[in-house]
Amino acid sequence: MDFPLIRMRRLRRSEPMRTLVRETRLHPGALIAPLFICPGEGVRRAISSMPGVFNQSIDEAIKDATEAAKLGIGGFLLFGLPEMKDEQATGAWDDHGIVQQALRTMKRERALDSTLLIADVCLCEYMSHGHCGIVRSATGGAYEIENDSSVELIAKTAASLARAGADIVAPSDMMDGRVAAIREALDDEQLHDTPILSYASKFASAFYGPFREAADSAPQFGDRRSYQMDGANRREALREIELDLSEGADMVLMKPALPYLDVIREARDRYDVPLGAYQVSGEYSMLQAAFERGWLDRDRAMLESLISIRRAGADFIVTYFAQAAAKLL
Ligand code: PBG
Numbered sequence: 001m002d003f004p005l006i007r008m009r010r011l012r013r014s015e016p017m018r019t020l021v022r023e024t025r026l027h028p029g030a031l032i033a034p035l036f037i038c039p040g041e042g043v044r045r046a047i048s049s050m051p052g053v054f055n056q057s058i059d060e061a062i063k064d065a066t067e068a069a070k071l072g073i074g075g076f077l078l079f080g081l082p083e084m085k086d087e088q089a090t091g092a093w094d095d096h097g098i099v100q101q102a103l104r105t106m107k108r109e110r111a112l113d114s115t116l117l118i119a120d121v122c123l124c125e126y127m128s129h130g131h132c133g134i135v136r137s138a139t140g141g142a143y144e145i146e147n148d149s150s151v152e153l154i155a156k157t158a159a160s161l162a163r164a165g166a167d168i169v170a171p172s173d174m175m176d177g178r179v180a181a182i183r184e185a186l187d188d189e190q191l192h193d194t195p196i197l198s199y200a201s202k203f204a205s206a207f208y209g210p211f212r213e214a215a216d217s218a219p220q221f222g223d224r225r226s227y228q229m230d231g232a233n234r235r236e237a238l239r240e241i242e243l244d245l246s247e248g249a250d251m252v253l254m255k256p257a258l259p260y261l262d263v264i265r266e267a268r269d270r271y272d273v274p275l276g277a278y279q280v281s282g283e284y285s286m287l288q289a290a291f292e293r294g295w296l297d298r299d300r301a302m303l304e305s306l307i308s309i310r311r312a313g314a315d316f317i318v319t320y321f322a323q324a325a326a327k328l329l
Contacts (some may be wrong), residue, residue, distance in 0.1 A: 268313025
């Protein structure tokens with residue numbers, strides 16, 4: 001059977017018809033908004049490379065989060081900008097750290113009960129050198145990001161954030177063995193019910209550029225290619241996911257999103273676990289730049305980028321467009 005019996009355009013003729021046959025949907029509950037928490041009160045500092053995104057003190061973050069919660073947003077992913085950085089990332093695992101304080105305060109806000117508070121677990125924002133782990137320097141300027149000692153701090157950080165009230169902990173460092181270490185640290189403290197959302201498939205990407213301004217976490221030397229994945233590798237991503245699931249990850253986060261949609265699809269087909277994708281800072285900034293020039297239609301391009309990530313197989317999306325998209329949905 002083909003034309004003229006079949007006319008594909010019959011089902012495209014009106015919006016109700018298109019709505020009826022739409023295969024993929026976006027809903028606010030599947031969108032997660034990142035928050036960058038800084039010390040102080042009444043602070044709302046614009047991030048030049050990410051129009052519409054701010055470093056915010058806890059009180060300001062609560063204002064925005066409350067508005068977003070009213071839109072039905074799924075949750076928030078918290079990052080911290082500590083007062084001080086050092087070479088042990090003390091601010092990450094300190095029970096009085098900036099994100100721990102934010103979590104405790106936000107957990108008392110009834111208006112946020114309908115949303116999830118997800119704590120990004122990483123050391124880079126708290127390290128004076130900006131790497132995601134402990135740096136051991138060798139002679140002649142060589143250095144190494146130590147895996148196992150970093151994992152100890154990462155597990156300690158996750159436990160501290162869960163104690164402070166994180167609904168979910170999300171390790172983003174890409175050290176080996178950290179999911180198992182975090183599970184053990186949580187279970188040791190009777191935090192059996194805190195899920196781990198592992199950034200299992202994280203590529204070393206140029207698209208994280210603007211984030212490093214937002215989180216003040218650019219490495220002071222070298223780059224992250226000895227721990228994050230090479231962008232050319234699809235099979236390696238699947239192996240990373242497999243390992244993290246075997247270590248006890250409850251959910252998996254993949255990033256970046258747009259340049260890696262094929263990897264998201266492959267993971268979706270292979271693993272029956274909840275999958276999230278992170279539409280990262282650079283993906284946001286390049287679209288914003290085009291919107292500012294009037295080169296792309298803001299609402300349509302934003303929603304199209306998000307639906308493509310859902311169509312590739314992501315159940316939920318971490319995105320700087322969360323509030324703006326939720327308003328349109
Ligand atoms: C921390 C972390 C990064 C991002 C999320 N967690 C930065 C990095 O790995 O360099 C990137 C998020 C974004 O670009 O929006 N390790």
